[in-house]
Amino acid sequence: MISKKEYNKRVLLKYFVYSLGVIFGICILLWLFRITHADSFFIVMENKSFDLRQKTVSASKKVNDNIVILTVDNASYEYLSEKYGEWPIPRKVYADIANYVEKQNPAAIAFDLMFVNSLKSSKEEDRLLAAEFSKYDNLYTSINFDNLDEQIRKAENLPQKLKINLDNESKINLKNPFLNYTNCRMILSEIIDVTENIGHINLIREDDGIARRISPFVVYKGDFYPHLALKVGLDYLRRFENIDTKNFKIDKNMNLLLGKRKIPLDMSGSAILNWYGESGEYNSNSFKYIPIWKVEKLAYGEKIDGAEELEKGFFKDKIVYVGVSATSMYDIKSTPTERNMPGVELHTTFINNLLDNNFIRRAPLWIDMSLTIFLSLIIGFIVLRFISTVAASLTSAMIVTLYVVAATWIMRDFNLWISVIFPVIFALITFIGVYLVKYFRKSRDFEHTYKLATTDGLTELYNHRYFQEQMILNIETSKRYNSEFSLILIDIDFFKKFNDKFGHQSGDAVLRQVAQTLKKNVRSTDIVCRYGGEEMSVILSNTKKEEAVLTAQKLCDAVSNRIFDLVNNQKEHVTISLGVSSYPQNGTTPQELIEYADKGLYKAKENGRNQVGVLD
Numbered sequence: 001m002i003s004k005k006e007y008n009k010r011v012l013l014k015y016f017v018y019s020l021g022v023i024f025g026i027c028i029l030l031w032l033f034r035i036t037h038a039d040s041f042f043i044v045m046e047n048k049s050f051d052l053r054q055k056t057v058s059a060s061k062k063v064n065d066n067i068v069i070l071t072v073d074n075a076s077y078e079y080l081s082e083k084y085g086e087w088p089i090p091r092k093v094y095a096d097i098a099n100y101v102e103k104q105n106p107a108a109i110a111f112d113l114m115f116v117n118s119l120k121s122s123k124e125e126d127r128l129l130a131a132e133f134s135k136y137d138n139l140y141t142s143i144n145f146d147n148l149d150e151q152i153r154k155a156e157n158l159p160q161k162l163k164i165n166l167d168n169e170s171k172i173n174l175k176n177p178f179l180n181y182t183n184c185r186m187i188l189s190e191i192i193d194v195t196e197n198i199g200h201i202n203l204i205r206e207d208d209g210i211a212r213r214i215s216p217f218v219v220y221k222g223d224f225y226p227h228l229a230l231k232v233g234l235d236y237l238r239r240f241e242n243i244d245t246k247n248f249k250i251d252k253n254m255n256l257l258l259g260k261r262k263i264p265l266d267m268s269g270s271a272i273l274n275w276y277g278e279s280g281e282y283n284s285n286s287f288k289y290i291p292i293w294k295v296e297k298l299a300y301g302e303k304i305d306g307a308e309e310l311e312k313g314f315f316k317d318k319i320v321y322v323g324v325s326a327t328s329m330y331d332i333k334s335t336p337t338e339r340n341m342p343g344v345e346l347h348t349t350f351i352n353n354l355l356d357n358n359f360i361r362r363a364p365l366w367i368d369m370s371l372t373i374f375l376s377l378i379i380g381f382i383v384l385r386f387i388s389t390v391a392a393s394l395t396s397a398m399i400v401t402l403y404v405v406a407a408t409w410i411m412r413d414f415n416l417w418i419s420v421i422f423p424v425i426f427a428l429i430t431f432i433g434v435y436l437v438k439y440f441r442k443s444r445d446f447e448h449t450y451k452l453a454t455t456d457g458l459t460e461l462y463n464h465r466y467f468q469e470q471m472i473l474n475i476e477t478s479k480r481y482n483s484e485f486s487l488i489l490i491d492i493d494f495f496k497k498f499n500d501k502f503g504h505q506s507g508d509a510v511l512r513q514v515a516q517t518l519k520k521n522v523r524s525t526d527i528v529c530r531y532g533g534e535e536m537s538v539i540l541s542n543t544k545k546e547e548a549v550l551t552a553q554k555l556c557d558a559v560s561n562r563i564f565d566l567v568n569n570q571k572e573h574v575t576i577s578l579g580v581s582s583y584p585q586n587g588t589t590p591q592e593l594i595e596y597a598d599k600g601l602y603k604a605k606e607n608g609r610n611q612v613g614v615l616d
Contacts, residue, residue: 042421042422042425044207044208045421046419046420046421046422047206047208047210047212048208049420049421050212050336050417051210051212051336051337053407053408053411053420054274054275054336054337054411055275055336055337056408057408057411057412058275058276058277058337059277060412061274061275061276061277062276063276063277063286063287063348063352064351064352064355064356065288066107066317066318066319067287067288067318067319067321067348067351067352067355068287068288068289068290068315068318068319068320068321069287069288069289069290069320069321069322069323069325069342069344069345069348070097070101070290070292070295070320070321070322070323071289071290071291071292071322071323071324071325071342071344072292072322072323072324072325072326072329073289073291073292073325073326074325074326074327074328075291075293076291076292076293076296076326077326077328077329079293079296080093080292080293080296086120087329088118088120088121090121090122090125091115091121091125091126091128091129092125092128092129093296094111094113094115094129094132094322095125095128095129095131095132096296096299096300097292097295097296097299097322098132098136098139099132099299100295100298100299101295101315101320102132102136102138102139104313104314104315104316105313105315105316105317106138106315106316106317106318106319106320107138107236107239107317107318107319108138108139108140108232108235108236108319108320109136109138109139109140109320109322110140110141110142110228110229110232110319110320110321110322110347111140111141111142111322111323112142112201112228112321112322112323112324112331112343112344112347113141113142113322113323113324114142114143114144114185114187114201115129115141115187115188115191116185116186116187116188117186117188126188126190127190129188129190129191130188130190130191130193130194131194133191133194133195133197134194134195137195137197138197138235139195139197140197140198140199140228140231140232141187141191141195141197141198141228142187142198142199142200142201142228143162143184143185143186143187143198143199143200143201143225144184144185144200144201144202145181145183145184145185145200145202145218145220145225146181146182146183146184146185147181147182147183148182148183148185149183150182150183153183153185155182155183155184155221156184156186157221158184158192158220158221158223158225159192159196161196162192162196162198162225163223163224163225164217164224164225164226164245164246164247164248165224165246165247165248166217166224166248166249166250167247167248167249167250168249168250169249169250169251169252170250170251170252170253170254170265171252171254171267172250172254172265172267172268172269173267173269174219174269175219176267176268176269178204178215178268178269178270179215179217179218179219179268179269180218180219180220181202181218181219181220182220184220197231197235198228198231199225199226199227199228199229199230199231199232200217200218200225200226200227200228201227201228201343201347202215202218202227203333203343203346204268204270205333209334210334210335210336211333211334211335211346212272212273212335212336213266213268213270213271213272213273214227214229214270214271214273214346214347214350215227215268215269215270215271216230216256216263216265216269216270216271217230217248217269224248227350228347229347229348229350229351229354230350230354231245232319232321232347232351233319233350233351233354233355234258234354236319236351236355237258237259237261237354237355241259241260242259243258243259244259250265250269254266254267256271258354261354261357262357263354263359264359264360264361264362266362271350271353271359272359272360272361272362272417273335273346273349273350273353273359273360274349274353274356274358274359274360274415275335275336275337275349276349276352277337286345287345287348287352289325290310290314292322294307294310295310298310298311319348319351321344321347321348321351322344323342323343323344323345323347324342324343324344325342325344327340331343331344333346358415359415360411360415360416360417361415361416361417362417363416363417363418363419367418368418368419368422368423371403371418371419371423372419372422372423372426372427375399375400375403375423375424375426375427376423376426376427376429376430377430378399379396379399379400379427379430379431379434380430380431380434382395382396382399383396383430383431383434383435383438384434384438389435393431396427396431399427400424400427400428403420403423403424403427404420404424407419407420453465454466456529456530458508458511458512458530459511459512459514459515459530459536460512460515461515461518461519461528461529461530461536462527462528462529462530463529463530464529464530464531464532466527466529467527467529467531467537467539468590470527470529470539471487471539471590471593471594472590474539474541474583475583475588475589475590477541478583478584483542484542484543484544484545484582484583484584485539485540485541485542485543485582485583486539486540486543486544486545486547486548486580486581486582486583487537487538487539487540487548487580487581487582487583487593487594487597488537488538488540488548488551488552488555488578488579488580488597489531489535489536489537489578489579489580489581489594489597489598489600489601490518490531490535490536490537490538490555490576490577490578490601491534491535491536491576491577491578491601491605492510492511492514492534492535492574492575492576493574493575493576493577493605493609493610494609495507495510495533495534498510498572498574502566502567502570502572503567505567506566506567506570506572509564509565509566509567510564510566510572510574511530511534513562513564513565514536514559514564514574514576515528515530515536517555517558517559517562518536518538518555518558518559520558521551521554521555521558522538522540522551522555523540525541526538526539526540526541527539527541537597538551538555543582544582545580545581545582545585545586548580548582549580549612549614552578552580552612553612555576555578556575556576556577556578556610556611556612559574559575559576560573560574560575560576560610562574575609575610576610577601577604577605577609577610577611577612577613578600578601578604578611578612578613579596579597579598579599579600579601579602579603579604579612579613580597580600580612580613580614581593581594581596581597581600596615599613599615600612600613600614600615601613603615
């Protein structure tokens with residue numbers, strides 16, 4: 001009986017070993033995933049879990065009312081195409097729309113449109129549009145970088161005023177392909193000459209086609225250029241905060257520092273967007289959409305029903321983004337919350353994140369691994385402690401569910417993206433693994449218990465109870481298949497006198513060595529048992545009487561020829577007497593077969609011992 005203190009030590013040791021096993025298993029799996037590239041599967045699934053969590057929490061978020069989208073929707077596209085002919089519309093229209101909105105003193109007007117050279121557009125209209133950019137310092141437009149071969153398009157140099165300075169103290173590799181481009185799709189030189197309010201609109205899509213991130217800057221010919229949304233958002237904040245819009249710094253924690261604000265970046269140098277519900281001009285929880293056809297009519301003095309709000313200073317102090325939502329114009333993106341979101345809304349989402357200072361931060365690897373280990377240990381302990389499989393399964397499922405809910409809550413309230421897929425999958429693996437360990441341990445304990453219940457402790461032969469069970473089983477088998485089996489009963493000659501002469505310790509040594517001799521000289525399928533005292537037995541399956549007699553004689557000779565080691569380095573010879581019976585000729589029940597073999601055994605003793613007694 002062990003003490004309570006010793007028992008507690010064993011329990012602690014057991015849990016410590018299980019904990020080490022879980023940690024070691026996680027390390028092995030990570031290594032296997034890395035070398036087999038299976039980690040890409042977890043990346044894809046984790047991205048999907050991010051989308052699901054974002055869709056869940058985004059409904060509770062509210063967009064900034066000071067951000068509106070002046071959209072070329074389906075109705076506007078049809079109206080403008082009918083009025084001005086085949087797309088694109090004249091640049092003068094954009095100039096007049098910008099001029100109309102500027103009269104209401106907006107915070108900014110940003111064109112998510114590329115004003116490139118066009119054969120359809122006249123130089124005069126290009127100059128009119130450029131004049132608007134020269135006139136207003138809060139008017140912005142976009143440029144795009146790519147990797148087009150210079151044999152198709154020459155990679156032009158951009159003016160110094162469009163560049164920014166970036167000091168990188170982090171481990172982000174600024175030469176990665178997500179940031180670096182070799183060519184640029186130039187916009188009108190007339191616009192470039194008069195304004196520095198130009199930013200890139202390059203977009204990053206994951207391998208599954210979903211846009212979850214935006215690069216605040218890109219690298220072109222070794223220089224850094226800001227994103228259009230970054231420029232618009234910073235210029236808006238500059239009215240309230242002291243922010244340097246030309247010199248930037250990424251600290252050692254991979255944060256892009258913007259005055260009091262920080263944009264957490266990932267290893268690609270991109271910002272993970274935090275989404276605001278479903279998009280669309282008819283969704284009250286999304287950005288305010290204004291069809292551009294209405295503003296176009298107002299800009300040219302036309303009166304339209306329901307436009308009173310737009311005429312009464314609606315755009316005052318607002319960030320107005322001009323973009324496309326018409327499906328026929330191919331600026332539709334897939335995002336975590338929407339399969340079909342206008343590309344312009346990615347820009348407004350970035351600005352809204354910047355104003356709210358709530359970009360998503362990806363949890364460091366050590367946090368994800370710690371949570372994985374913690375969750376797996378809890379599941380492992382539950383499986384170890386619970387006897388009921390149903391209770392352990394339900395409790396484990398509840399723990400995993402609570403973890404997923406907590407991860408969603410942390411994303412909503414703390415803008416932190418912690419892993420869900422790997423911890424949950426490894427918790428499942430731990431659940432299965434610990435149950436397998438418990439199963440094998442129980443199987444081993446059962447085998448050990450069964451062995452204790454069926455084995456003689458001294459000789460390690462099967463005991464009398466097992467002997468009786470096997471006799472019944474062999475009779476039933478022989479009946480079913482019309483076969484025979486035999487029984488040999490064995491008694492050590494003069495064993496009582498031997499014990500009196502050499503002592504019981506030497507007698508026990510002889511019993512063990514006789515048992516070993518019997519087991520070595522029969523088939524592995526034969527069953528050697530201790531019948532009782534110095535008596536032993538052998539059940540020979542599928543064996544006729546003649547073969548059994550020969551086996552018995554072999555055993556008799558093997559024992560008589562062996563020199564037995566006694567205590568105190570003594571040695572002695574021992575002999576045995578044997579009796580044989582066979583089913584069915586000598587009996588059809590265990591008692592009959594034992595009685596017949598016992599008679600043969602006594603006949604051997606009467607005839608001088610050290611022999612096989614045969615009755616017929």
